[in-house]
Amino acid sequence: DQQVKQNSPSLSVQEGRISILNCDYTNSMFDYFLWYKKYPAEGPTFLISISSIKDKNEDGRFTVFLNKSAKHLSLHIVPSQPGDSAVYFCAASAFASNTGKLIFGQGTTLQVKP
């Protein structure tokens, strides 16, 4: 049972445009969400996170939106740059579990075309 889903395996956008990556989750106990970016043969790099007490968090070109009622979050990248081309993983955790365990989605490969 996949608790965190990224239904789009890939996304292609033009440089300078907005990239929107989506993530859905099923476990209502999740209360903290993170986005990681991964280049081939490297470890994931933390991008941005959001707590369930917020509906938006912004950091430079990256904004994460959380819709708890829909159990949906999205990552917006504006403007998109060719260097943003990578695999993006959404991850979720449940504070109450006290385990630090992250549940990852399957990833979305973003390609930003010059």
Added chain:
Amino acid sequence: DTEVTQTPKHLVMGMTNKKSLKCEQHMGHRAMYWYKQKAKKPPELMFVYSYEKLSINESVPSRFSPECPNSSLLNLHLHALQPEDSALYLCASSLHTGTNYNEQFFGPGTRLTVL
């Protein structure tokens, strides 16, 4: 120092070999993690250490044996692996396991090939 380091970067081993993967962080983090990642798949959690004690073992086969000698170091001992164990092994660390805003920082990984 805000990075997690892992050695070796690449490892090729036979099914009868014994080898170890090493991970180090100097961020004062008290939680450390081992993940396994296959191509085009998300990282899969293997083990969690919290304050140098093993707190989670995700039903990992005993041919993988973790060790946390101190708060900065994490090892993964490998013995009698199978070819299907070939993967990218990632180490991560975080402040601790019990709070939010507890981002995990990943190392670059060890690419393991089992022949």
